[in-house]
Amino acid sequence: MKRRIAAPTEPAAECSELTRSVRWSLAGLSLTMLLSALGTSIANVGLPTLARVFEAPFQDVQWVVLAYLLAITALIVGVGRLGDIVGRRRLLLGGIAVFTLASGLSGLAPTLWLLVAARAAQGLGAAVMMALTMAFVAETVPKARTGSAMGLLGTMSAIGTALGPPLGGALIAGFGWSALFLVNVPLGILTYVLAHCHLPADRNAATRADARFDVFGTLVLASTLVAYALAMTIGRGHFGPLNVVLLLAAALGVGAFAMVETKVASPLIRLTTFRDPALSANLITNGLVSTVMMTTLVVGPFYLTRALGLDAAVIGLVMSVGPVVAAISGVPAGRFVDRFGARPVILAGLTAIATGAVGLSTLPATLGIPGYLAPIVIVTAGYALFQAANNTAVMADVPPDRRGVISGMLNLSRNLGLVTGASVMGAVFSLASAASDISTAPPEAAATAMRVTFAVAAGLILLAIVIAVAARALTVRSASIDDGLRNRTR
Template sequence: MSTPTTARHDEIDPGRTEQAASFRWRLVSLALPMLLASLGSSIATVGLPTLAQAFGASFQAAQWIVLAYLLAITTLIVGAGRLGDIIGRRRLLLAGVLLFTAASLLCGVAASFWLLIAGRALQGLGAAIMMALTMALVGDMVAKERTGRVMGLLGSMSAIGTALGPSLGGVLIAELGWRAIFLLNLPLGGLTLLLAHRYLPAERQAPQADSGGFDVLGTLLLALTLGAYALAMTLGRGGFGPPNMALLLAAVVGVGLFLRVESTAASPLIRLALLRDPVLSAGLAMSMLVSTVLMATLVVGPFYLSRALGLDALGVGLALSSGPLLAALAGVPAGLIVERLGAHRMTLAGLCAMAVGCSLLALLPETLGVAGYVIPILLTTASYALFMAANNTAVMSDIRNEQRGVIAALLSLSRNLGLITGASVMGAVFACASATNDITMAHPAAVAAGMRSTFAVALLLIAVALAAAAAGRARSWQ
C-alpha cells in the first residue's frame, strides 16, 4: 500500500540557501573595504625606517607617509559620505576601492619621496570613501534587527587590519622589500572590487530628489578646519609650540565659519538640526572620548612594557597584540549581544567595563607585572568592541536614507579625531606625569607614575562619556 509523498522537514530549501549565500557574500563585500582601509594605515608604520633609508628622508619627513594618509581620511570623510548620499553609495564605494587600489600601485612604483606622499594621500581619499560608505550601506542591505552583528563585523575587520598590519608588513619588507606593502593591495583591491560589483545591490533610485547639490564651500571649510586640528595635534612629536597653537586657533576660527556657512547654505554638507538629535550628538561625543582612551593604551603601552616591566621587543609586541586580537574576535559576538539586549543598555555596559579596565590599568601592573597589564587591556579592548557595536547601531538605526552616508562619515570622523587627540593629549599627560624630557630614558618608577596618571585621566574621560550617554537618553525621552 503506497502512501502520499510528503516533504521532509530536514530538506534544504534551495531558494533560501541561495539567499543566505548571497547575503554572506554581501557581508564579505562590506567587510573587505573596512579591512583595506585599516590595513593601509597600520602596515606602513612598520616600514618607516626602511622607507626613510630608501629615500634618504629624515625621521620627521618619513612620518608624513603615515600622516598624509590619516589627514586625507580626517579631512575628506564627511564630504565623501555626503557625496555618496547624493550620487549613490554603491557607485561611490566602487570608485573608492578603485582609487585606493590605483593609489597603492602609485605608492608601490614611486621613484621619489614626494610621489609616495601623493600616493598615500590618494590612498587616504579612497579609504575615507570606503570607511564612510560601508557603514552607510549596512542600512540599505540589512534589516534593523540584524544591524548589531554587521556593525560588530565591521569593527572586527578594522581591528584585524590594525593588528595584522605591523606583522604582515614586517614579513613583506624582509622577504620582498618595501614596495610589497603597497603592491599587496592590488590583488586585495581587485578582489574587493569584483565582489562589491557582483554582490552589493544596485542603487534603487537616481540621486536623492531633496539632495539639492554638493556643498563645495562647506566641504572645503570643514576639510581645512579638520586638517588644521589634526596638524595641531600631531606636529612636534608631542610638543605644543607656537605652530601648534596657531593651527589650533585656525581650527577654532574654521569651526565658526563652517557653522555660519552651513546655517545659510541651500543644501548644506551637514544639516545643523541633525546635531540637535540627542542620540546622534551623544553618540558622536562618546565615540571621540572612548577612542581617545583607546589610543592611550597604544601610546603608553610600549614605553611601560619596555621601561617599567623590562620586556624585550618580542615581549612588548606580544603584549600589545593581545588587545587588538581580542577586539577582532569580540566584534561579531558583541554585535549579537547588542541585538539581544539593546543598544543603549550595551553602550552603558561597555562604558562601565572600560572604566573598570582603566582603573585596573592604573593599579595592577606594578603589583602583578605583565599579567596585571594584559588582563585589564583585554577587558578594556573587549569593552571597546561592545561599546562601538552598540553606539554605531544606536546612531545608525533610525537615520533617514538620504542622510545615512554623512552620519556614517561623522561616526568614523569622531573615532578618527579621538585617535588623533589621544595620541597627542594622552601622550602629553604621560610625558608630563613621568617628569622627564626623554621618556625612552626614564626611570621605571617615573614611567609607572606616568602610567597611573594617564589612566586616571582616561577614567575621567569615560565618566564624561557615561554622563553624555545618560544626558542623551534623558533628552531623547523628552
C-alpha cells in the same frame, strides 16, 4: 558575474538566495573595512626602512603615514554626503578603485614625495570606503541582524589593525618596502569584484531637487579638520607656537563652517542634526572612547619598556593581545546588541572600559605583566561591545538620503579621538613622568606616568557614561512630551 536583485514580490522560496547574496555583500564590506584599517597600520613599521631607502629624515618620512590619515580625516564627511547624492554603490566602487590604484602607485613610487602623494590618494579611497561601508549595512542586512553585522565590521577593522605590523615586517624582510603597498592590489581587486557583483543598486537620489553637493562647506570643513589634525600631530606631543596657531585656525574654521551651513540650501551637515541628544551623545562618546583606546597604543610600549624592562619581541607579543581580543569579541558583541538592544550594551561597554582603565592605573605596578594584560583584555572587550552597539544606535534609524554623511560623521569622531589620544594623552604621560625624554625615563617615573595617564583616561570614560545617561534621559523626556501633546490634540 551578473548581479541579481530580488523583486519585492518574489515568493518565500527565494529567501535562501537573498540570504546568500547578503552574505556575499557582507564579505565585500568586510574586506573594505579590513583594507582601510590595514592601510593605516601596515605603513608604520616601514618608516625606518623608507628613511634609509630615500635617505630622508624622520620628519619627512612620517608624512607617508600622515598623508593617509589627513586625507581620511579631511574628506570622510564630504565623501559620505557625496555618496548620498550620486549613489553609494557607484562611489564605493570608485573609492575601492582609487585605493587599489593608489596602492600600486605607492609601491612603485621612485621618490619619497611621490610616495606621499600616492598615499594621500590612497587615503581618499579609504575615506570613501570607511564612510560608506557602514551606510550599506541598513540596505543589505535585516534590521534584527544589524548589531551582528556591525560587530563583524568591527572585527575586520581590528584584524586589519592587528595584522598590519607583523605582516608589514614579513613583507619588508621578504620582498622589500614596495610590498607594503602592493599587497593591497590583489586584495583591492577581489574587494571590487565582490562589491560590484553583490551590493544593491543605487537609488536615484541625485534626481531630487534638493540633492546638491555643498562644495564650499566641504572645503571649509576639510581645511578645519586638517588644521586640527596637524596641530595634534606636529611636534609629536610637544606644543609650540605653530600648534597654537593651527588650533586657533581650527577654532575659527568651526565658526566659519557653522556660518556657511546656515546659508546654503543643501548643507553638508544640517546643524539641526546636533539637536538630537542621542546622536550628539553617540558622536561625543565615540570620540572619548577612541581617545582612550589610542592611549593604550601610545603609552603601552613606553611603560612596558621603561617600567617593566621588556625587550622589543616581548613588547610586540604583549601589545598584540588587545587587537586579538577585539577580533575575537567583535561578532559576539554584535549578537549581544541584537539580543539586548544598543543602549544597554553601550553602557556595559563603557563600564568595562572604565573598569579596565582603573585597572591599568593601579595593577601593573604590583602585578607586572599579568596586571597589564588583564585590564587590557577588559578594556578591549568593552570597546568591542561599545563599538558594535554605538554604530548600530547611530545608523539604525537614519533616513536613506543621509546614511553616508552620518556614517562619515561617526567615523570622523573616531578619527579625531585617535588623533587627540595620540597627542594629548601622550603629552599627559610625558608630563606626569617629569622626565625630559620619556624614552630614557627611570622605571619609577614611567610607573607614575602610567597611573596618572590612565586615571585621566578613566575620568574621560566616566564623562562618556554621564553623557550617555543624560542623553538617554533627555530622549525619554522628549518622547513623553511628544506623546502628551499628541494625546491632547486627539
